[in-house]
Amino acid sequence: GEKVEQHESTLSVREGDSAVINCTYTDTASSYFPWYKQEAGKSLHFVIDIRSNVDRKQSQRLIVLLDKKAKRFSLHITATQPEDSAIYFCAASANSGTYQRFGTGTKLQVVP
């Protein structure tokens, strides 16, 4: 079955710099790639996603890139702010898939 690997377990960046979180997946049938954010002590909420018919998607300061050949996708957070500090989870699912498989999470710390 699908396996999603999230390569950075922790990441520290200076406020204002960019942060990049990378994920890889194994199933070539995967076509939907969401990202979720979990702030300290809270639940997860959706932040951005990308589908396999495009290779780039942007929502304000968040950019998702998808490289289907390498089975890799990444979340770029530009001009980071303290409120970006959280754990970020990537996930993958096939369009016909019944559920998403999650990575192990990346703890992002934005330092002043």
Add this chain to the structure above:
Amino acid sequence: EAAVTQSPRNKVAVTGGKVTLSCNQTNNHNNMYWYRQDTGHGLRLIHYSYGAGSTEKGDIPDGYKASRPSQENFSLILELATPSQTSVYFCASGEGTGADTQYFGPGTRLLVL
């Protein structure tokens, strides 16, 4: 906005006891999911459901049962709780297939002594 609630929010149970975690969603979503979150493992899927009356096994179903008596409610049942089931449990709902945004509940922190 999507609304998923869980109860209880915190639970202490004894080994061998029965634990029921409840989830309610008001979004009229067909799909509901139960996950557990453990450090180093991320989110792992225990059971999921396509709709009322349906339950399916996820990646780690052993030691857990699920029940979906209605569109709104999805329960996770630990018949004989063990310390290894100490974790944070999240319920989520989603509209269609797995290729849709999931909306998560606030989580239940379970400690099995």
